[in-house]
Amino acid sequence: MAVTIKDVARAAGVSASTVTRALTMPELVHPETRDRVRRAAATLGYHPNRAARGLITGRTGNIGLLVPDLGNPFFPSVVKGVQARAHEADYAVFLADTDEDEAAEAGLVRRLSKQVDGIVLCSPRMPDEELRTLVADTPVVLVNRRIARVPSVTAEFPDAMRQAVSHLTALGHRRIAYVAGPRSAWANRERVRALRLVAGEMSVDLVEIGNVLPMFEGGVAAADQVLAARVTAVIGFNDLIALGLLNRFTARGVAVPADISVLGFDDIALAAMVNPSLTTVALPKEQSGRAGVDLLLQLLAEPDRQTAARRELPTQLMVRGSTGPANA
Amino acid sequence: MAVTIKDVARAAGVSASTVTRALTMPELVHPETRDRVRRAAATLGYHPNRAARGLITGRTGNIGLLVPDLGNPFFPSVVKGVQARAHEADYAVFLADTDEDEAAEAGLVRRLSKQVDGIVLCSPRMPDEELRTLVADTPVVLVNRRIARVPSVTAEFPDAMRQAVSHLTALGHRRIAYVAGPRSAWANRERVRALRLVAGEMSVDLVEIGNVLPMFEGGVAAADQVLAARVTAVIGFNDLIALGLLNRFTARGVAVPADISVLGFDDIALAAMVNPSLTTVALPKEQSGRAGVDLLLQLLAEPDRQTAARRELPTQLMVRGSTGPANA
DNA sequence: TTCAAGATCGCCAACGTTTTCATCGAAAAT
DNA sequence: ATTTTCGATGAAAACGTTGGCGATCTTGAA
The missing domain is CATH 3.40.50.2300 (Response regulator)
Known part of the structure; x- marks a missing residue:
């Protein structure tokens, strides 16, 4: 069915080992045979069977x-x-x-x-x-x-958070909410840690709001708690949560950013597509x-x-x- | 390193062939040995090497x-x-x-x-x-x-398009634009075909607008042409294009759906997240x-x-x- | 001329499976 | 009691590669 190393060997008039060497350790074979083998391999359309190779080398590719x-x-x-x-x-x-x-x-x-x-x-x-x-x-x-x-x-989380909070404080925000993602997410733990640190340094009040799933629905679910917390800005664990917040705020007639500022993390493509577009920290x-x-x-x-x-x-x-x- | 079939064979006091049979053709081995083999495999944590299996069966899994x-x-x-x-x-x-x-x-x-x-x-x-x-x-x-x-x-494209256009005509739209996706996309060709058919049947004016990439930017790029076409509704090849349209309309101060209705295809999660949320035909x-x-x-x-x-x-x-x- | 060294290449074992074939009892049929 | 059948198992070949080892040939030095 498929073309094997033996077919190439036969076509080039050499042994299978030589075919292998010609293709993977070219310096070990005579230039002339090397070319012959390569031409044969090319015309037959030979590609080594990776499973077979993996079996012996222990590497699957x-x-x-x-x-x-x-x-x-x-x-x-x-x-x-x-x-x-x-x-x-x-x-x-x-x-x-x-x-x-x-x-x-x-x-x-x-x-x-x-x-x-x-x-x-x-x-x-x-x-x-x-x-x-x-x-x-x-x-x-x-x-x-x-x-x-x-x-x-x-990603450089402390710095990322510093950028985010600096931006908000520069805009005059002094009381900020954070909507946390999954407790089991390392990224969430890091963000919380960095945020507490930075909040302390910049003396902003920090309100942490429950753990929600890192999805749109999570943001929607947290939005009313955010409003109840009487903050002027909210940072979502990620953009999806931030978008959920945005959506619920709009539904409740809370204007963004006039009444409350919203900031996300990730910079998914979608962040630029919504209205208002979402300020966010772009991760690589x-x-x-x-x-x-x-x-x-x-x-x-x-x-x-x-x-x-x-x-x-x-x-x-x-x-x-x-x-x-x-x-x- | 990894546990092989031989390890299991040795542990169960049988040959390798019996191990294979016990695991993949259970009816061929004595129930007692079968259980013994299975227990041995389980305690050793044996999983057949798929590359080796694939080599002989010709199936990779x-x-x-x-x-x-x-x-x-x-x-x-x-x-x-x-x-x-x-x-x-x-x-x-x-x-x-x-x-x-x-x-x-x-x-x-x-x-x-x-x-x-x-x-x-x-x-x-x-x-x-x-x-x-x-x-x-x-x-x-x-x-x-x-x-x-x-x-x-x-997907049932003719029907999908019928649903879309019926919805629009029921709302009184008689002149509709379609923003086409890639010419090379079969889905686009089908949608165009279905749309022409349905438009004919329902006697609505159809304006087809250029081929754009099936992305947000494509929609943004097509938006002004749509406005110039003086239609009351526009169907995008997919949701991303529709979102691009929405975005540019908003930027130009055109109200959706008051001034123009926008309809997409796919129902990506994002369609429900934006404001206004996007009417769309959900594909499975x-x-x-x-x-x-x-x-x-x-x-x-x-x-x-x-x-x-x-x-x-x-x-x-x-x-x-x-x-x-x-x-x- | 002889020999060591190096270059080039073929043979064969090995990788972990599956599967064919053969073997061996035991049960069933004669 | 003898043959046949069948169920259960093992031995070995095969899948397509790679790499160690050794064979052969060339080359250059002694």
């Missing part, structure tokens, strides 16, 4: 990618970055979506791990200890989560995906490095229409 | 999925459906994104095809002839495109993904069926805030 929810536009962006970089390096990508089901994560990782050389875990929700046991078995790179001695890609989404793959490839190349690589990418506040001067 | 652009929320939804159904059937999913690059499609399919049992091609842009040659080599199922003698999953996104996998599995099970399976799924108009009575 695949990487796995796990995300919590493709329905949140943040993640497709990361996926795109992972894809792009992986394809450049001639790796294929297995994708799995956990549907925000924390319990399913470990199982999916284990399942994927047999078929891939390593896994990019994006925003995993599982607890640290569980994560640690997984990492012991499989090469893993974390995106949007940090934990000691595991390679990770994150595609870039994070690319960096994740970079780190993974590096990890695969030198598995027994002691210090885990860590990459922290810069963020950028995007000022749009949903924030304005405080109306105390 | 993987399927490929190709989409034009993960940045368009329509596609992540389809991906979710594919994922879900594939995992149920114990298949893993290779994902690739072509970035709306028509030329890259064939190459990616060919590349994927070595590592998967079959491919779900979602909204492929390539021309029919090229598609045909691909289909000859690899089991392929089309989602959101139809072509003779290839299994496909589509996740369902299409699931159905695509179903058809693929069916195709793999009986490769030499003559008649290609075809599934046409119903659509549903979602009336929201962007459509209202015509203001002639």
Whole structure:
């Protein structure tokens, strides 16, 4: 059926080993035969069977990618970055979506791990200890989560939060609400921490509002609590939550930004599409995906490095229409 | 390193063949040994190496999925459906994104095809002839495109369009614009066709406006032409385009739906999040993904069926805030 | 002229499975 | 009691690669 290495060998009048060498270790074969083999391979349209190769080398040429929810536009962006970089390096990508089901994560990782050389875990929700046991078995790179001695890609959260709060204080806001995302999300914990720190420094009153799902509905659900808190500005854990807030505010006749300013995180495409457009802190989404793959490839190349690589990418506040001067 | 079939065999005191049989053809082994083997496999945490299995069976247990652009929320939804159904059937999913690059499609399919049992091609842009040659080599199922003698999953476009136009005419609209998506998109061609038909039947004036990319920016770009066309309603090829229109209309001070009604296609989550919310025809996104996998599995099970399976799924108009009575 | 070294290439084992074939009892039929 | 059948199992080949080892040939130095 498919063209195998033997077909090429026969066509070129050499042995199978020579074909392998001609294609993967060119310096070991005579230039003349090398060209002959290559021509034969090209005309027959030969591509090595990756499964067979993987069987012997222990390398599959695949990487796995796990995300919590493709329905949140943040993640497709990361996926795109992972894809792009992986394809450049001639790796294929297995994708799995956990549907925000924390319990399913470990199982999916284990399942994927047999078929891939390593896994990019994006925003995993599982607890640290569980994560640690997984990492012991499989090469893993974390995106949007940090934990000691595991390679990770994150955004500069303290700085991101500083940009956000500075912007709001510059507009005169002194009492700010934060609508928290999932407790299990590392990014949420980091944002809370950075926010408390910055709020303290800048002496702004901080009102923290419950944990909600990182979705539009979560924002809608929290909106009335925000209004009851009598703040002049609100920061959502992510853009979807911020959009939910925006939507409910409008429904209740609360004007944005005249009555209250709204600020999100992520800068999903949608943030620029709504009216008023959403001020938000842009996270490096595609870039994070690319960096994740970079780190993974590096990890695969030198598995027994002691210090885990860590990459922290810069963020950028995007000022749009949903924030304005405080109306105390 | 990893636990192999031999480890299980040794632990259970049987041969490797018996282990295989106990796990995949249980009726062939003695119940007692079967249980012994299964217990051994379970305690050792044995999972067959899929590459090795694939080598001999010719089946990889993987399927490929190709989409034009993960940045368009329509596609992540389809991906979710594919994922879900594939995992149920114990298949893993290779994902690739072509970035709306028509030329890259064939190459990616060919590349994927070595590592998967079959491919779900979602909204492929390539021309029919090229598609045909691909289909000859690899089991392929089309989602959101139809072509003779290839299994496909589509939505009921004529009916979808009928719902859309009926809604508008019921509101008194008699002159309607359509903002077309990519010429290479089958879905666009179908929508145009259905629209012309329905427009004729209902005797509404139809203004077709250029081909734009199926993105927010495409809608923004087309908006002024729409206004110049002096229509009372506009249908966008998809929700992103419709949102672009909405955005530009608002920017120009044109009220929606008071001055002009806007209607989209797809019902991406975002359609309900904006203000005014977007009236749109909901396409079965996740369902299409699931159905695509179903058809693929069916195709793999009986490769030499003559008649290609075809599934046409119903659509549903979602009336929201962007459509209202015509203001002639 | 001889020999060591290097270049080039073929043979074969190995990777972890599945599957065909053969073997061996035991049960059933004669 | 003898043959046949069948159920249960193991041995071995095969899938398509890769890589260690050794064989052959060339080259240049002694």
